[in-house]
Amino acid sequence: MTHEFVHESRPGRVVFAVGARTRLAEEVDRLGLRRLIVVCTPEQADLAAELTLPLRDRIAALHPHATRHVPTAVAATAVARSREASADGCIAVGGGSAIGLAKAIAKDTGLPSVAVPTTYAGSEMTPIWGLTGADRKTTGRDPRVLPSTVLYDPALTLTLPSRLSLTSGINALAHAAEALYAPDGSPITALMAAESARALAGALPRVAADPRDLEARSDALYGAWLAGSVLGATTMSLHHKLCHVLGGAFDLPHAETHTAILPHVLAFNLPAAARARTALESAFGAADPGGHLFHLAEDLGAEMSLAALGMPEDGVDTVVAQALATPYANPRPVTETDLRAMVGNALTGEAPAPRPLG
CATH class of the missing domain: 3.40.50.1970 (Rossmann fold)
Structure with a gap:
């Protein structure tokens, strides 16, 4: 190779x-x-x-x-x-x-x-x-x-509330996930992103179970450091684009928006990103990283509906228009139909739908 x-x-x-x-x-x-x-x-x-x-x-x-x-x-x-x-x-x-x-x-x-x-x-x-x-x-x-x-x-x-700890950690996890399929990634960023995902996936349920667990908090912060480092070294893709649009257009809470959107983007992108999928399958211990993350976040108390976070029901058009207006890197092409499906499911809080290639 x-x-x-x-x-x-x-x-x-x-x-x-x-x-x-x-x-x-x-x-x-x-x-x-x-x-x-x-x-x-x-x-x-x-x-x-x-x-x-x-x-x-x-x-x-x-x-x-x-x-x-x-x-x-x-x-x-x-x-x-x-x-x-x-x-x-x-x-x-x-x-x-x-x-x-x-x-x-x-x-x-x-x-x-x-x-x-x-x-x-x-x-x-x-x-x-x-x-x-x-x-x-x-x-x-x-x-x-x-x-x-x-x-x-x-x-x-230690005083960060459990639910905010969860969503803040998934926000960090989004940085690692997108670094795994970034077009300008390197062996160093791939290693750091995979380790970040492993650390965060292991720490967040422990933090939710005991917010005063300093070792779990340390693991989560370690994962967040790695995630931020790879975010700064690589190009952001579809997930971050959607979150920036949602935050700017509707003033939605930042970490909670990342949490609601990430499972849908992973379900869409990972079929076209084999190495990223393998790394996240290993980190999560699950064959369907997007679906696993959705149910984990939901089970730990995260709000998975953008509507509940403040997005208007007629806001999908705004998100689709802004997302399509500016080109961005992504492991597979994104159509208006794709965006409507992802954002529509996230709006209502439905689990991510499989989006196979072809």
Whole structure:
């Protein structure tokens, strides 16, 4: 067998340990930062203040105004606040909303950032930014938005509710799954994606059974780190395209939307992606990865209906039109009929229908 691939490693430092939060000041010193803006959601303001207390003399602003999908107006306000504070760096505490806002600041100002994730979103490992306007989400890649340092502390995920832990973990699993059939994958990304899927598939039921299981939390966060890493190194396909459209058009919750959509995309794509199918069959211990994931998520309490998440019944036309308007990589061609079937089933919460080739 001959090999042909391109692999580009992303710069960045990762500190992974129970108690890694206590190394925040040390890592900030390592970067030479002196005036920091701290971003988080309103719900995480107390945690952000607690984590950054050792840096109190260097905190120029606490900005607890991150929100999902990073609306353009929210991003503009954060950029302006960082400039007013004469910040020379940013700390993001939280999940994808906080880290996405830090990326928006970096995109416009070039400020370096330190990410302290509290979910399994994986955004902290990618150079991908996203901003949401009136009716759609725009994404892009810029190496400046990749955090300089990421502190992974599994103990910070112990208070993440069981259902959100599940959907956040499946969000991460989607990164690994799409990396397995990405057109620009490499042997390294394939190994990392398969290991990520194995770790997440094994950890999420244990987290659901006992949210205080620190070993299960560590396994899940380890899988999420790998998933984010491969997301940042490969091209996103149909699943991420649909989730960006759904989030931008209807402001649906991010992780929950990934959870409802992923089984349908896997059922459609895996017949055309033999290696990805084999890796996911091994990770899940099941012959039908899409169907297995749907029933696992449903059994563990995830909402599998996009309608229940807030998508209007007449929204399928919008999703199909936007998804078809911009070309994207995918292991098999996608027609309007295919999209209507997948999104229609996800809308009502039906199990994924087999989509054989031909």
